[in-house]
Amino acid sequence: xxxxxxxxxxxxxxxxxxxxxxxxxxxxxxxxxxxxxxxxxxxxxxxxxxxxxxxxxxxxxxxxxxxxxxxxxxxxxxxxxxxxxxxxxxxxxxxxxxxxxxxxxxxxxxxxxxxxxxxxxxxxxxxxxxxxxxxxxxxxxxxxxxxxxxxxxxxxxxxxxxxxxxxxxxxxxxxxxxxxxxxxxxxxxxxxxxxxxxxxxxxxxxxxxxxxxxxxxxxxxxxxxxxxxxxxxxxxxxxxxxxxxxxxxxxxxxxxxxxxxxxxxxxxxxxxxxxxxxxxxxxxxxxxxxxxxxxxxxxxxxxxxxxxxxxxxxxxxxxxxxxxx
Numbered sequence: 213x214x215x216x217x218x219x220x221x222x223x224x225x226x227x228x229x230x231x232x233x234x235x236x237x238x239x240x241x242x243x244x245x246x247x248x249x250x251x252x253x254x255x256x257x258x259x260x261x262x263x264x265x266x267x268x269x270x271x272x273x274x275x276x277x278x279x280x281x282x283x284x285x286x287x288x289x290x291x292x293x294x295x296x297x298x299x300x301x302x303x304x305x306x307x308x309x310x311x312x313x314x315x316x317x318x319x320x321x322x323x324x325x326x327x328x329x330x331x332x333x334x335x336x337x338x339x340x341x342x343x344x345x346x347x348x349x350x351x352x353x354x355x356x357x358x359x360x361x362x363x364x365x366x367x368x369x370x371x372x373x374x375x376x377x378x379x380x381x382x383x384x385x386x387x388x389x390x391x392x393x394x395x396x397x398x399x400x401x402x403x404x405x406x407x408x409x410x411x412x413x414x415x416x417x418x419x420x421x422x423x424x425x426x427x428x429x430x431x432x433x434x435x436x437x438x439x440x441x442x443x444x445x446x447x448x449x450x451x452x453x454x455x456x457x458x459x460x461x462x463x464x465x466x467x468x469x470x471x472x473x474x475x476x477x478x479x480x481x482x483x484x485x486x487x488x489x490x491x492x493x494x495x496x497x498x499x500x501x502x503x504x505x506x507x508x509x510x511x512x513x514x515x516x517x518x519x520x521x522x523x524x525x526x527x528x529x530x531x532x533x534x535x536x537x
Contacts, residue, residue: 216397219390221364222252222329225371226290228401230260233288235325236375238265240275240292249294250331250390272298276305276328283323283380284313290375296332296384297344310380311355324378329371332360333425333475334521335388339514345476345507350382351453351485357381357406358452360424364395369404370450377406386425393428409456411463415445418469418534420527421460421486423449426473432524437531444531452482460486461493468499469534473522478506500537503530 216224230236238253244267247254257265268275272293279291293299299306306328314322334343350358357379361367367385374381386393412427413434420430427448434444445463449455464470470490472483487502505522513520 213396214399215394216364216368217391218361218364218367218385218393219250219252221368221397222371222385223254223256224397224399225368225375226253226256227259229288229290229372229375230256230264232401234264235286236264236288236290237282238290238292239268239278241270241294242267243292248292250387252329252385253292272300272302273305276302276310279326279328280305280309280313280323283326284321286325288325288375290327290329293328293330295338295342296330296346297341299328299330299346303349306350306356306382307353311353315355322378323380326380327371327374328380328382330382330384331387331390332384333386333388334512334517335425337514337517340511343512343517345384345474347384347452348476348480348482351482353453355380356453358384359406360384360386360450360452362386362424362427362448362450363389363393364397366404366448366450368397369402370406372401373403373406376403381406384424388425389428404450407451407454407456409450409459410448411445411459412448413444413446415443415467417443417467418471418531419445419447419460419463419467420471420473420531421447421449422473423452424475426475426522429522429524430473430527433527433531436524436528440532442531442535455486457489457493461490464490464494465497468497470498471503471505471527471530471534473505473527475507475522477509478504479509481506500534503534505530
């Protein structure tokens with residue numbers, strides 16, 4: 213075991229993947245000698261050469277178009293979009309090419325080796341254009357997998373699984389905790405399952421569900437609820453698409469309540485999909501309406517960032533409202 217922060221865990225996963233498979237290639241804006249804006253790819257060009265870790269022009273559509281072409285020819289590209297906010301110029305390539313490549317060819321061709329890494333979310337005073345959480349846009353796209361880790365151990369295991377998965381994966385990295393989240397990580401090669409949620413803590417009164425950096429806030433909210441004698445079960449969804457309906461439904465049937473929290477705006481957020489599905493499967497078990505604690509329906513504010521974030525205090529108030537319904 214080694215102590216790593218989330219960035220180091222990502223770098224370690226990329227190093228292992230590149231060492232294990234010479235077809236793995238990393239590229240994006242400034243990822244070469246510079247190591248990317250957050251240094252996630254530091255020393256990889258030095259170790260594996262400029263043919264396998266290199267800079268691209270500042271053209272996101274070109275990065276993913278190039279990645280699709282490489283993947284279709286048998287390479288295993290790991291393409292970095294420098295900020296998730298700037299993934300939208302590549303939206304057409306991802307939802308109309310990456311996701312549909314296998315289907316339009318009747319499985320004769322695919323781009324399943326493609327992984328798209330991108331830092332998402334706020335908390336770094338990035339303002340409107342460097343703070344968004346766009347996971348819900350891609351959750352509407354069959355053919356993709358969407359993965360979000362919550363800590364270094366999860367980041368390494370989920371990224372290695374994503375790179376080796378036979379489907380294109382969008383891997384959202386919570387940049388607020390890139391250096392803040394530190395933990396013990398196995399130094400060896402390991403993978404964590406995609407499409408499987410993790411019950412982080414068991415409880416009996418209410419299920420709290422989140423993913424990525426938002427897990428920190430629901431954990432703090434659960435500690436506040438403990439003082440009121442409220443027992444919270446915590447679940448990390450980990451994979452947005454396909455999401456683990458069975459694990460969440462099983463928990464809600466036990467607790468009778470569900471609170472979902474994400475940093476993205478409330479309207480159209482992925483919590484709405486979860487709430488509808490769980491309501492359909494667990495209606496007769498519910499003791500109160502399913503609650504959503506999310507970002508506001510406004511562009512991500514710079515000066516009012518702390519007011520925007522759905523933190524532990526907002527979640528705690530929603531827990532009490534649900535339990536006392």
